[in-house]
Amino acid sequence: MYSILSSFAQALARWMAYAGGAVLLIVVGLTCISIAGRALLPFNLGVGPIKGIYDITEIGMAAAVFAFLPWCQVQRGHAAVDLFEPVFPPLLNRLLDLLFDGAMFAVALVVTYRMYLGMADKMRYGETTQIAQIPVWYGYAASLVGAAAFVLVAAFCVIRAARALVRGKADGAHV
Known part of the structure; x- marks a missing residue:
């Protein structure tokens, strides 16, 4: 059962990271098109800014x-102060891992x-947004997908x- 949960969590986190990367690439692409459109506007070339x-x-x-x-969480990539980890006994380190993972779960639930x-x-x-009149809840809904995956x-x-x-x-637990 644990291996199924582990595979699911890893796959979910990985695919959410891929989706986030794709969104960033789209935003970068649109920004470049908008900047180029704005730069070419005085020459009557292009469509102007987006x-x-x-x-x-x-x-x-x-x-x-x-x-x-989710990817950051499953890879233990969140900021951590592990200055004393080498001098703590392994049992205490594992107990702290459980404590911090539990706290992060609570934060994920609240957020x-x-x-x-x-x-x-x-x-x-x-x-709606000020310029494009996009319903603001669209951004919340898109972010909520990642937040729900973060909880899982x-x-x-x-x-x-x-x-x-x-x-x-x-x-x-330590990658």
């Missing part, structure tokens, strides 16, 4: 950041819940750390 590129960039960046969180509430609020009031991966990381604590070895 209307609402700032709105598109803002939504895309938020979605990408949330898409990268995802609050993101959902924010999205519902933006939907209810019909708020963080839950797996708690299981992984608990298993390492019980088994008495790192068990892939």
Whole structure:
């Protein structure tokens, strides 16, 4: 059962990171097209800048950041102060891993819940972006996908750390 959960968490995190990378590439491409369009406008070449590129960039960046969180979590890539890790006994390090993974799971749950509430609020009031008039909840919804994946991966990381604590070895907790 653990190997199935591990494979699922790894695959989910990897594919969310790929999706975040694809979103970033699209945003970069659109930004380049918009800049080129703006630069060529005085010469009557091109279509001009893309209307609402700032709105598109803002939504895309938020979605990408949330898409990268599951990969960062499963790879233990979040900022950590492990100055004392070499001098702590392995049991204490595994206990701290469990504690920190549990805290990150709690943070992921709160952030995802609050993101959902924010999205519902933006939907209810019909708020749109200033320039392109894109419904703001689209950005929340795109980010919510990554946040939900973050919760699932963080839950797996708690299981992984608990298993390492019980088994008495790192068990892939430190990559």
